[in-house]
Every structure is written in C-alpha cells, then in structure tokens.
Amino acid sequence: MGLPKIIQGGMGAGVSNWELARAVSIEGQLGVVSGIALEVIMARRLQSGDEGGHVRRALAAFPDQAVATRILGEYFRESMLDRALARLPRPHRIADPDTLIQETIAASFMEIFLAKEGHDLPVGVNLLTKIELPILASLYGAMLAGVDFVIMGAGIPREVPGILDRLSRHEDVSMALHVEGATATDDFRSYLSPRKVLGNLPGELRRPSFFPIVSSNVLATTMVRKATGRVDGLVIESPVAGGHNAPPRGELMLDANGEPVYGPKDEVVVERIADLGVPFYLAGGWGRPEKVREALGLGAAGVQVGTVFAFCRESGLMRSLKEMSLVKAARGLGQVFTDVLASPTGFPFKVLSLEGTMSELMEYLRRPRVCDLGFLRHLYKKEDGTVGYRCPAEPEASWVAKGGAPEQAQGRKCLCNGLMANLGWGFERPGGYFEKPLLTVGSYFDQVRQFLRGEGDTYSARDVIAHLMRDLAPQT
Secondary structure, three states, X not given: OOOOOEEEOOOOOOOOOHHHHHHHHHOOOEEEEEOOOHHHHHHHHHHOOOHHHHHHHHHHOOOOHHHHHHHHHHHOOOOOOOOOOOOOOOOOOOOOHHHHHXXXXXXXXXXXXXXXXXXXXXXXXXXXXOOOOOHHHHHHHHHHOOOOEEEEEOOOOOOHHHHHHHHOOOOOEEEEOOOEOOXXXXXXXXXXXXXXXXXXXXXXXXXXXXXXXXXXXXXXXXXXXXXXXXXXXXXEEOOOOOOEOOOOOOOOOEOOOOOEOOOHHXXXXXXXXXXXXXOEEEEOOOOOHHHHHHHHXXXXXXXXXXXXXXXXXXXXXXXXXHHHHHHHHHHOOOOEEEEOOOOOOOOOEEEEXXXXXXXXXXHHHHOOOOOOXXXXXXXXXXXXXXXXXXOOOOOHHHHHHOOOOHHHHOOOOOHHHHHHHHOOOOOXXXXXXXXXXXXXXXXXXXXXXXHOOOOOOOOOHHHHHHHHOOOOOOOX
C-alpha cells in the first residue's frame, strides 16, 4: 500500500485519541494519536474505572508485566477518586525517574496498541519537540507497540532520526535539552536506557518513518540534509493551522486585533520543497476536497487535516464541548484568535472563542495561577549549575523568584490543565474553582460546517475521509 492521501492531525492532548486514529487508519488513511501527556491520560482512565477495559487490555500486552502490574495497582480504581487528590505522574518529578519513565513508555505503548488493534494498517504518533523530557520514553513506547510513523513539530528535532535507529535495537539514547541560561560549555541531555528500565524486551523493532513538521524552506532543508538519520518525509504547516504556530520571521508585528502578522518571509515555496526529494504533505486550511486536489497538483503526497477530525464522534474531546462548538460551526459564529501570549512556550497559539472556557478574559482572570502538571515548564540553569523548572503561567512571584522576567508572565494561560479539561478531566481546586477547557482549532474552523446538515448533527471520521476523497480515484 502506498502513502496515504490524508494524515489526520495529532491534536492537543487526548483529542487525537486511539479511537479516532484507529477509525481513520481502517479507512485507509493515516490515523495519528497525540503523544502528549499520555501518562496522565492513562492514569485518569484507570482512575475513572477504565470503561471497556481498554487500558487494562493494552497493559496485558506490555512486554514488562511487572511494570504493568505496578501501574494497575497504583492507578486503577472502580470509580473516579477525588479529582483534587488523585495522584498523577509528574513530568518534573525527579525523586524516582525510572518510575516516571516506565509509566511514559507504557502509556505511549497503550495508545498505539489500541489504535492498531484488530488491523495491520499504518498508525502514527505526533509529539511536540517543545515538550522535551518525555520524548525518548514516548518514542520508545510507541515503537514497542509497532508505530509506523513519527510526526514532530514545534521545534527542530534533528536528533530524532538517529534516536529512532538506536531505539529499534534497544540501545541507550540521549537527546540535547534546551536549558535557558546554559553556556557553550554545558551539555544538558535527557537519557534513556531501555534495558535498564524494562525487562523481557522483544527482538529488534521496526524503525518507523519520520516526518517532521516544518514551516519554512530553510527548516525543511535543514531537516532533510542535516538530521542525524533518515528523514522519510515532511509536513509543511502554514500559520492558519491549529495549535502552536511558528512565530513570524523577523520582528513581531500585531494587527488591529492583536494577532501576529505573517508576511512573504513566512511563505513556503512548494517547488523548492519538492526539490528535496522526499514526500511532503501540506497542512493548515487544506480540509476541503478541492484543497486536496490542489495539494496533489502541487506535487504533495497529500494533506494533513486536524480541525475537522477534532469534532467527529470518535475524537476524545468532551461531548458537551464538542456539541457547543458544532452549534457555533452550524451557525457560522466560530471565532478563532491567534494569541501570542497564551502559551507558556512563547509560540503563538490558536484558541476558539467559547463561553465558559479560558478563551474568555473573565475566566482567565478568575483562575488561580498554579502550575501542577508541568509539561510546558521551561528548563533553566540554576546558580548551582543544576537544572530547575519554571513556567510563565505559574504564580508570578514564583516565576520571578526563579529568574523569570515579569513581563513574560503577562497573559500566559495554563495549557496543561486547559487541555485536560477539554477531555472532561479538569481539576476541582480548593475553594471550588473548577479548571476550564481551552480549545484550539485552525483558522478555518468554518470548514466543520461542510459535515453538518443542521444544528444537533454529528459526523464520523469516515464521513470526513469520504468527503475529502470524493473527487479522487480509489487508491490501489
């Protein structure tokens, strides 16, 4: 079977879940799971009773059954515990790093195992380069489950191709970490020794194809020619895509609405991408049949589509949030704002305006500033030479005490808790505050309307694929 025409985007945390990815793959396209925060998602599913027994079934197939048994004993409950008290894995926990690594490997294995269950068609995983600490364990867990594609954006993952080569042989790997304040003489790295953290490993693993997400010709060329190993293809993403966007090149300028202005320097010359000699996909605003045809006419292997999949029945988005968004789409009222301040990463981040979510100023002001999941914390070099953790969305006094600039804390939103709330797993804080969702979509959110016959209507991943592929000849 050749390359798919459609790559389903890896959205948020848990929105592109195993059910969505499996549904897309069964239709002959590339289903992709989001690899972000899967250790927390695994814990929450188990603490919620694991309806359907899916997590337990995946863990029963995990190579190291001692680890699987420990995870079940730690997290599985017949009913949900107090949301404020239930323990969760922490990406910055350093007291027992092997435990966290094992949980991350097992969670990544779980999601890919379930997405591939019952068929032999390709499945991919999407990771954010910006969330550095879990990357090695997440890659390895996905490979143990037989992942076929690794897709990574929000950074320059030059080391990953070589890491995939070594992980396929269960070899020790390391990856450079971006540590603020580090000097040229520092060498901060994350490490993974598969044979030290897991037992009963299988034979050599199949190395997945690697497709980095890039937003410029320069970065595309860098990845293809200067990565540590084989780059099998590219995803070319424009600034209208949902989630994190690459900042505009050059000096940041804002329009009258406060959104970043992109110019000619930010445009990708597709002909030069084709000259690199690897397959490529176009992403950001390509979720219509005519756009699929256009992309193929430009020499692309196909398109990556996210937003229209986010609201189909199989996605992990909380039902009430999905229904509220679909009503806005049906009425043509969806407003999308590219917020240059919201994300702790410093990257522009697209947000759908929805009542009762963190998209509203009053909800943002009501929320107590707290950072307790920590996936987007920055690493920084402390005075004693060790690595510390800080987040511009944490309490400003704490951020400043750790050396952060006060102005960098202004307007920052807790994406970690917002994305968990999107799935229905928001914390209830002492004092009664309940974490609100923060929903990201692409600029062309209105493309969702093409799948709706009216208010109250829903659609499936199969509907999306059939519509996007309607004018193309069947694949052979």
